[in-house]
Amino acid sequence: MGAMIRGASLRGFARLVTELGGDPEEFLDRFAIPAAALTSEEGLVPIDAHDLMLDAVARDLDCPDFGLRLADTQDVSILGRLALAIQASSTPAEALDCASRFLFVHSPALRVGVEPDPRGRREVVALTYRKDLRDSPYSPQATELGLGVFHRVAAALAGGLRGLRSVELPHQPLSPVARYTGFFGADVKFGCPTAALRVERRLLDEEFEGADETIRKLALDYLASHHTDPEELVSTHVRRTLAGSIGANPASLAQVARLLALHPRTLQRRLAAESTTFAEILEDVRRDLALRYLTTTDLPLGQVAAMSGFADQSGLSHAVRRWRGTSPSEVRRRVRPRVRGRRPH
Incomplete structure (x- = not known):
């Protein structure tokens, strides 16, 4: 997957959508997200559907700051066991190291880190929040949710972000700029290369009162023993190789093995050790690409079929009915309905 x-x-x-006059179940059904995702916090949902749903709610309920509003209801505990390691850390630098190493447990498409200040100030660093666009398209609302939660967690751990210089967002403002400055308590710049919080470097070394090395070590040991970083898996590299070549070149085991500098039998064995096969990954990649093109573009169905690795539109239609129980056109209509007489965008 x-x-x-x-x-x-x-x-x-659910509560926020209801307060805005919407139906949470309708949005979940539209994006094929199980209702149990709202009650089982250990459950997983496709990040494409998650992000598309946030953008749709903001659009359909006329709530351009939906991501920030949702961030206001969350805290570090959404990270599960990773939250224990973060809260038990002795400094912000140590907490960020935990988050950068294990955020893949929350989502393998997301990364946080500490990078040099993009504006060249030596006394400032950028706490970056990135989504791997090889895995999922950019979402303005999801980015505002993620950076908003990142800010709330950092402020809670540090007792406030008094050294916050500015906030950077890749997209243009969705709401009045005052909404952003009010939320973050700092200047906000738009159209930047990366979502980030620019903070004074000295903040990274401030000590937390609640540090507990024993709890931190136990939490990290648990995460290391129960979760494998997808970047270390051969299946991840096969998936990305296929995603980058489907539609342009024939998708074959031999070709992918050559690109990964492996013998085809070696690749088969390594995939088997990860409890998957080349055929299963190919099916997943075709599904992900087809559904992504259907739900985020207005491309003709024949072009969607070709770009997803199907021989013709009929092959795409049969596959989508197998995945979603309906036609490609209906999948597109459900996710991107006409609103107030306007074409979806």
Whole structure:
């Protein structure tokens, strides 16, 4: 399957949508997200569907700051056991190291890190929040949710972000700029290369009162023993190789093995050790690409079929009925309905 995200990311979703006059179940059904995702925080949902749903709610309920509103209802506990390691850390630098190493448990498509200040100030660093666009398209609402939660967690751990210089977002403002400055308590810049919090470097070394090395070590040991970083898996590299070549080149085991500098039998054995096969990954990639093109573009169905690796539109239709129990056109209509007489965008 494609990149996933823990259902805990939707904490507060149902209540907020209801308060805005919407029907949470209708949105979940539209994006094929099980209702259990809202009650089982260990459950996983496709990050494509998760992000598309946030953008749709903001559009359909006329709530451009939906991501920020949802962030206001969440805290570090949405990260599960990773939250224990973060809260038990002795400094912000140590907490960020935990998060950067194990955020893949929350979603393998997301990463946080500490990078040099993009504006060249030596006394400032950028706490970056990134989504791997190889795994899922960019989503403005999901980015605002993620950076908003990142800010709330950092402020809670540090007793406030007094050294926050500015906030950077890749997209243009969705709401009045005052909404952003009010939320973050700092200047917000738009159209930037990366979502980030620019903070004074000295903040990274401030000590937390609640540090507990024993709890931190236990939490990290648990995460290391129960979860494998997808970047270390051969199946991840096969998936990305296929995603980058489907539609342009024939998808074959021999070709992918050559691109990964492996013998085809060696690749088969390594995939078997990860409890999957080349055929299963190919099916997943075709499904992810086809559904992504259907739900995020207006491309003709024949073009969607070709770009997803199907011989013709009929092959796409049969596959979509197998995956979703309906036609490609209906999948597109459900996700991107006409609203207030306007064409979806």
